[in-house]
Structures are given as structure tokens and as C-alpha cells.
Amino acid sequence: MEKLIIEQVTKVFQGADERNWQKVAVVMDKHVMLDYSSMTGSPASLLTPEQITSAWAAFLPGFDRTNHTLSDFKVQVKDDVASVTYLGKADHFYNAKVWTVEGSYTTQLKLNNDNWLVTAHTFHFKQQGGDTTLVSEVSNKMQRLEITEKNRKVVGNFFIALETQNFEMLKEIFAENGKQLNPYSPEGFPKSFEGSESIYKQYSGLTNYFGQMNFPRQIFATEDPNYFFVKFRGEIEIKAGGKYENDYIGTFKLENGKVVEYIEYFNQVVMAKAFNIDLK
Structure with missing residues (x-):
């Protein structure tokens, strides 16, 4: 015994x-x-x-x-x-x-x-x-990892919101003063969206033109638990017919569990061909 x-x-x-x-x-x-x-x-x-x-x-x-x-x-x-x-x-x-x-x-x-x-x-x-001193060193490490994993989920939820077309989620994902920057947008397309409400309206309006949207992705954390890179592909059904596919890189900056800045990069040539846009 x-x-x-x-x-x-x-x-x-x-x-x-x-x-x-x-x-x-x-x-x-x-x-x-x-x-x-x-x-x-x-x-x-x-x-x-x-x-x-x-x-x-x-x-x-x-x-x-x-x-x-x-x-x-x-x-x-x-x-x-x-x-x-x-x-x-x-x-x-x-x-x-x-x-x-x-x-x-x-x-x-x-x-x-x-x-x-x-x-x-x-x-x-x-x-x-x-x-x-290892006690505090390891404690700080685990705190960073905890923040990283929580923020990784927030970034992942951005894509889930688009794929499920539950765009209300974007109001929780982005800080009230959060912004999206689109430096590669061609002339006539917005270069930025300021505020969570503006971002919500932009994406919710996509349903007028697009059907199902899929974004196969890889989310990469950095040493900064509040900064992420995402490599993803857009596979988007066009309601008028056809499919729009492009490759993207996105960077996400977070504060207090909310996205304060999202920068989106994509292949301009592919977009121009898909929507007959003159890049000149």
C-alpha cells in the first residue's frame, strides 16, 4: 500500500x-x-x-x-x-x-x-x-507568449469574419480608431479606411459584388507579440461571373487585443487584369 x-x-x-x-x-x-x-x-x-x-x-x-x-x-x-x-x-x-x-x-x-x-x-x-533571475525571465516570456496567442486569434478572426461574411465581427477586431492601409490600390480605389465603422462598411459592402470568399493563410508571429505578418491567398467568387484570385501579404499591429493598423499588399497586375483596370 x-x-x-x-x-x-x-x-x-x-x-x-x-x-x-x-x-x-x-x-x-x-x-x-x-x-x-x-x-x-x-x-x-x-x-x-x-x-x-x-x-x-x-x-x-x-x-x-x-x-x-x-x-x-x-x-x-x-x-x-x-x-x-x-x-x-x-x-x-x-x-x-x-x-x-x-x-x-x-x-x-x-x-x-x-x-x-x-x-x-x-x-x-x-x-x-x-x-x-530565471523566475522573472521565464515569467515574462510566458506572458509574451500568452499575448501572442491571444493576438494570433484576433488576426485569425479577421479572416473568419470575411469567410463567414459575419462583418459585425470587424467592429470588435479593430480598435475604434483602427485603420486599414492599401498602398498598392490603383487610382480610383481608396488607399485607406479610417476607424472600425469605416472598415465594417467597406467589407460589408463587398457582398454586392462578391459571393463566397476564402483566404487560405499562414499567420507568422514576430518577437513583438503585437505585430504579425500574414501570407494569404484570396479566392473570391464574383457574382457577375468568374472568380478573382490574388496573392497577398498583410501586416497587423495590435494594441490591447485590438487591431490598430492593417496594411494590405497584393499583386496589382493580377487585380488590373481581373477588373480591366488601367495601371498607367
């Missing part, structure tokens, strides 16, 4: 090192009292496995790898409740540097349908060493 209990405890750390959050969650009860106050200063909290793994997943993957070493297990069992104390050392590796945390743990488990599940998990901080 002691071996089985220790295996359950060990899975918490193995799952964290493997970034296998399901492995962590399945050994936890519906709620776990998580206490890292001796290190963080934050009070203990009663959390669900999903809340715990979400918090860990928002931080630990920022390291190149982590390695938890556990030892000196002592198990006490009374009826259907177990308490396990043990020593722990956690090495966090990033860019050829390491941050090490050492201490001991007390983990409590309860027997539930022949399965031991963690109900409380407390870390008793002893010391840390190595490069302690």
Missing part, C-alpha cells in the same frame, strides 16, 4: 516535468488544498485539479526542462487517509542556466474507490540557488 501511495505522489512531479497535465490531474481529488506559502508568501488555496494544472502550465513550459528529485519518503496511513512527507529538489533549466529550489513536502491523500487521490499538497521551502 505504501508503494502505491508513493507512486501516486510521484506522478504529480513526473507529470509536471513531462508537461503531461492529465497525468497530474488524475491523481488529484476534486479539490486540493495547495500551499506554497513558505516560498511565495501567498496563502494556501483550495483549488480544482484544472486550476492547479492551468497555473503550472502557464509557467513551467517556459523552461527548457525541469527535473524534480524526491527522496526519504515517510508514509503514515490511518483508515482511508494517508500523509506522506519527503524531501524535494527542483532544477529548472533555461538557456544553459539553472535555478534550483530545495525543501520538503507534505502530501495528504484519501482512498476513493480503491484509488489514492491527493487532497492536500504543501511545500516547505528551505533554500534556492543558481540563477534566481
Whole structure:
């Protein structure tokens, strides 16, 4: 029984090192009292496995790898409740540097349908060493990644709005003072649209001339989480007959989760041939 209990405890750390959050969650009860106050200063909290793994997943993957070493297990069992104390050392590796945390743990488990599940998990901080600046460095990295992924979705929604012809979405995608620039537009076509309402009216008016629109695309993030390049192709059905196809490059600049500037580049020659435009 002691071996089985220790295996359950060990899975918490193995799952964290493997970034296998399901492995962590399945050994936890519906709620776990998580206490890292001796290190963080934050009070203990009663959390669900999903809340715990979400918090860990928002931080630990920022390291190149982590390695938890556990030892000196002592198990006490009374009826259907177990308490396990043990020593722990956690090495966090990033860019050829390491941050090490050492201490001991007390983990409590309860027997539930022949399965031991963690109900409380407390870390008793002893010391840390190595490069302690990695904490803030990795935290900043993960924050940038979070912003990048949120903004990537906003950029993707721009194309979804056009493909589904749900143009109302554009009012949420663009900031109120957002703008679209079309530097390659030929004479007689607008070079820019100022404000989300103007952008909405421009695109919603396309349904007078065009049917289904598809934009196969590749979205490229940059080091700046608020700036994206998009390479895409327009495959647009013309209601009067035929199809308009062109290749595009778009750049998106965002602030606070809204597009403040979209610049669109396309092949002018292809457009001119499709709509009998004189580029002279």
C-alpha cells in the first residue's frame, strides 16, 4: 500500500516535468488544498485539479526542462487517509542556466474507490540557488507568449469574419480608431479606411459584388507579440461571373487585443487584369 501511495505522489512531479497535465490531474481529488506559502508568501488555496494544472502550465513550459528529485519518503496511513512527507529538489533549466529550489513536502491523500487521490499538497521551502533571475525571465516570456496567442486569434478572426461574411465581427477586431492601409490600390480605389465603422462598411459592402470568399493563410508571429505578418491567398467568387484570385501579404499591429493598423499588399497586375483596370 505504501508503494502505491508513493507512486501516486510521484506522478504529480513526473507529470509536471513531462508537461503531461492529465497525468497530474488524475491523481488529484476534486479539490486540493495547495500551499506554497513558505516560498511565495501567498496563502494556501483550495483549488480544482484544472486550476492547479492551468497555473503550472502557464509557467513551467517556459523552461527548457525541469527535473524534480524526491527522496526519504515517510508514509503514515490511518483508515482511508494517508500523509506522506519527503524531501524535494527542483532544477529548472533555461538557456544553459539553472535555478534550483530545495525543501520538503507534505502530501495528504484519501482512498476513493480503491484509488489514492491527493487532497492536500504543501511545500516547505528551505533554500534556492543558481540563477534566481530565471523566475522573472521565464515569467515574462510566458506572458509574451500568452499575448501572442491571444493576438494570433484576433488576426485569425479577421479572416473568419470575411469567410463567414459575419462583418459585425470587424467592429470588435479593430480598435475604434483602427485603420486599414492599401498602398498598392490603383487610382480610383481608396488607399485607406479610417476607424472600425469605416472598415465594417467597406467589407460589408463587398457582398454586392462578391459571393463566397476564402483566404487560405499562414499567420507568422514576430518577437513583438503585437505585430504579425500574414501570407494569404484570396479566392473570391464574383457574382457577375468568374472568380478573382490574388496573392497577398498583410501586416497587423495590435494594441490591447485590438487591431490598430492593417496594411494590405497584393499583386496589382493580377487585380488590373481581373477588373480591366488601367495601371498607367
